[in-house]
Amino acid sequence: MGLFSGLLGNAGAIDVAEVEAELASLLADGEQAEQAFKLLRDMIVFTNKRLILIDKQGITGSKKEYMSVPYRSIVRFSAETKGHFDLESELVIWLSSTAEPLRKTFSKDGNILAVQKALATYACR
Secondary structure (H helix, E strand, O other), rough: OOHHHHHHOOEEOOHHHHHHHHHOOOOOOOOOOOEEEEEOEEEEEHHHHHHHEEEEOOOOOOOEEEEEEEHHHHEEEEEEEEOOOOOOEEEEEEEOOOOOOOEEEOOHHHHHHHHHHHHHHHHHH
């Protein structure tokens, strides 16, 4: 993923080995990262046990929020691709434990479809 693509907010698949090294202290015994996508500074990680949403905050990105979502808590999800006048795509995930869904915005349709496909693979097991 190039710098310009990252600045535009395009998600792109990233190397799972790098993600596992970064998340080594967070992963449970026997848990492995299987797919990961980077969105600007944030990441969406699919492991064999859960979905991890990483939100880098602040100017330097040194402050991070790690949200773990067990696949069994995902009630439904949707991917809305961009249209002629709408320049962004949106991924929405509804969880059984919250009233408000999780929302992630993308600026490139092909990448949101890859994330949606991964979500379907893991959440619909």
